[in-house]
Amino acid sequence: xxxxxxxxxxxxxxxxxxxxDYNLQVEPNQIRGLIGPNGAGKTTIFNLITGVYDPxxxxxxxxxxxxxxxxxxxxxxxxxxxxxxxxRLWRHMTVLEHVKMARYSKITYGxxxxxxxTPKRQKEEHEIExxxxxxxxxxGIRHLAGQVVTNLPYGAQRRVEMxxxxxxxxxxxxxxxxxxxxxxxxxxxMMEIIRRVHQEIGLAIFLIEHRMRVVMELCQIIQTxxxxxxxxxxxxxxxxxxxxxxxxxxxxxxxx
Amino acid sequence: xxxxxxxxxxxxxxxxxxALIALGYSMVxxxxxxxxxxxxxxxxxxxxIGFFVAAGLLALANTGILPLADNVMLGLVLVLTLFITxxxxxxxxxxxxxxxxxxxxxxxRASAAITGLMIGIILETGNLAILGPTRLSxxxxxxxxxxxxxxxxxxxxxxxxxxxxxxxTLALHQFVRRTKWGMAMRAMAFxxxxxxxxxxxxNNIALLxxxxxxxxxxxAGILFGVAYPVLDPYMGILFGWKAFVAAILGGRGSxxxxxxxxxxxxxxxxxxxxxxxxxxxxxxxxxxxxxxxxFRPHGFFGEPYSAQLRL
Numbered sequence: 001x002x003x004x005x006x007x008x009x010x011x012x013x014x015x016x017x018x019x020x021d022y023n024l025q026v027e028p029n030q031i032r033g034l035i036g037p038n039g040a041g042k043t044t045i046f047n048l049i050t051g052v053y054d055p056x057x058x059x060x061x062x063x064x065x066x067x068x069x070x071x072x073x074x075x076x077x078x079x080x081x082x083x084x085x086x087x088r089l090w091r092h093m094t095v096l097e098h099v100k101m102a103r104y105s106k107i108t109y110g111x112x113x114x115x116x117x118t119p120k121r122q123k124e125e126h127e128i129e130x131x132x133x134x135x136x137x138x139x140g141i142r143h144l145a146g147q148v149v150t151n152l153p154y155g156a157q158r159r160v161e162m163x164x165x166x167x168x169x170x171x172x173x174x175x176x177x178x179x180x181x182x183x184x185x186x187x188x189x190m191m192e193i194i195r196r197v198h199q200e201i202g203l204a205i206f207l208i209e210h211r212m213r214v215v216m217e218l219c220q221i222i223q224t225x226x227x228x229x230x231x232x233x234x235x236x237x238x239x240x241x242x243x244x245x246x247x248x249x250x251x252x253x254x255x256x
Numbered sequence: 257x258x259x260x261x262x263x264x265x266x267x268x269x270x271x272x273x274x275a276l277i278a279l280g281y282s283m284v285x286x287x288x289x290x291x292x293x294x295x296x297x298x299x300x301x302x303x304x305i306g307f308f309v310a311a312g313l314l315a316l317a318n319t320g321i322l323p324l325a326d327n328v329m330l331g332l333v334l335v336l337t338l339f340i341t342x343x344x345x346x347x348x349x350x351x352x353x354x355x356x357x358x359x360x361x362x363x364x365r366a367s368a369a370i371t372g373l374m375i376g377i378i379l380e381t382g383n384l385a386i387l388g389p390t391r392l393s394x395x396x397x398x399x400x401x402x403x404x405x406x407x408x409x410x411x412x413x414x415x416x417x418x419x420x421x422x423x424x425t426l427a428l429h430q431f432v433r434r435t436k437w438g439m440a441m442r443a444m445a446f447x448x449x450x451x452x453x454x455x456x457x458x459n460n461i462a463l464l465x466x467x468x469x470x471x472x473x474x475x476a477g478i479l480f481g482v483a484y485p486v487l488d489p490y491m492g493i494l495f496g497w498k499a500f501v502a503a504i505l506g507g508r509g510s511x512x513x514x515x516x517x518x519x520x521x522x523x524x525x526x527x528x529x530x531x532x533x534x535x536x537x538x539x540x541x542x543x544x545x546x547x548x549x550x551f552r553p554h555g556f557f558g559e560p561y562s563a564q565l566r567l
Binding site: 050051071072073076077081082084088089090091092093097100101102104105107110111114115164165168 | 427430431434435436438439440442443445446447449450451452453454455456457458
């Protein structure tokens, strides 16, 4: 049974059909990729599944329960984590605070705990920090825990996003261009992190990526989206040799 | 010297009101990027709710329900009035957010500003329609005692007002720093798009922000009633605008800044009035603030960046 299933999802922005008859099945512990030219609707699909937009038609099921029509915060608490194409960090908060914030719904101490520093608060804070440090270890930025995020280099900021998304304990993680704007070195490191996250936490991952190298090396199954429609789905090898995909990316071959 | 100290005492009291009201402006602006122009009138509503709560509690106290000494009883009434009024007024603030601002979450900023002004007018004229144009005189909750310290007259009222306002500011600061709700408010101030992904409801945090700000305005309303025992439906307008200016001066979303700027505004006004003719008070005070903002357009602790960048 798939962990996440999207059935015949269609979405209109006014009269514009942004997504047409989109289907998706993500198995537990699978890495899936979504590629396509600019403006194909990739991020729209992310936004539809994560609840930012409500799809015009279709259904989205996460572990047997439909999540279509729920608020983004509800979908997030049901186990759908996400990072964004451009950095979305809280500039003047520390790395540790970012990860802590992700534990929001698990924090149970209230006003009295906060004001009088009760043993309960101390215990919870300790547990959160423990978990935070483990995650920061995983993404390799433990030594930066106390830093304010604006002071960090770009690659490290992306890792903060990753650690924050992981701290919500998602069942499936959506990554929107996780290597956008990275230099070759950072790129390799990020791929390594994604692999590690996949192996150590055993998370299902669904990613949008423009760099073919990343998609082809990481993903087990890839979809190609053009003008809101999936034109090809398959293993990296199948996608690479699919004439429709080559057409969409390179243009048609013409006899001269 | 005596003149100077006396004016400082007066300035601290006036600044307390500005600071408490400015906090609400600043928080809402910081977290939700909108100016709640009805906030000055929430201060007025707080004063009125405080009036009825205090009157009710005093009537109850006069039945001799609790065998307490008069001044202890009065103190208890003051504390309870503050507590109950802050809760009731925070409900008013949340209601304003829910019906006035939430439907406008995606609308242009101007729509929210206009709505705020309208809500303000509704609160003022609604009050006028219900209670009539006569001013209410706030019941005396503190038996006034005047101390003379180094030739300076200090009433216990003034001390209590300044103390309560500082305590509330400190409590708010702790709340924002140490609770998960406060942390969510801070996060929203920087970038709210990812906040729901942490399983946090933006709507709830918006309600909380309005609730807290309104509770502080209510406290200011009661303290105002204690200091100048007169309430009228339009008392929130000028105070609201001045506190708004203080919030801008303090810097977006900065608790310390809003508080500091509120007290500073109190100081400027009192000292200008003490030295120049009092008709020139606002003219000179606001000229000074304009000058400060020319050199620090984002206020004391604000960040220089465009509001539009965030959206």
